[in-house]
Amino acid sequence: MRMKEDHMKNGQLKLGYNVQLATENQFILFYSLHQCPTDTRCFLPHLERLAASSLPMPKNVIADTGYGCEENYLYAIGEEKEPRFDFLIPYGGYKKEKNRRYKKDIRHASNWTYEELEDRFVCPNGRYVSFMKYH
Incomplete structure (x- = not known):
């Protein structure tokens, strides 16, 4: 090792x-x-x-x-x-995601609205973001 x-x-x-x-x-x-x-x-x-x-x-x-x-x-x-x-067993970014600064940052998709029926996110600018592919 x-x-x-x-x-x-x-x-x-x-x-x-x-x-x-x-x-x-x-x-x-x-x-x-x-x-x-x-x-x-x-x-x-x-x-x-x-x-x-x-x-x-x-x-x-x-x-x-x-x-x-x-x-x-x-x-x-x-x-x-x-x-x-x-x-x-928390995941690596758990603590970071719980602080106030992270929750107010609009760059993170986890802070966007998710529409389950359409399977898409709505960004803060009102645009729809659909899944395209895994990297």
Whole structure:
């Protein structure tokens, strides 16, 4: 795994591991080591290893924004749309989107009016913006 800091600026490959912990009431119940550089990609393997152990699966999972991604949310919801566990995992821009300055900024489509029947947004200038394609 390539580390974030490279003081020598020579692209040297350094050993590094990502440690994941499962805790309850401030006690460590389970841990796992991963070679994934981000927490986002460690969430699924960590919980799969926990499920394969003799420990019970958690009823509630709370994690920081480093774990917030669509793949992890879909895993938590489960295959049959019945949640595997309740979870509180905010996505990366959640905190920024909640401040007053962001909510008043008309450049963000999330602040525009959405017309569900027509499947389009209405910008502050009154123009209609329809979906064209994914990038």
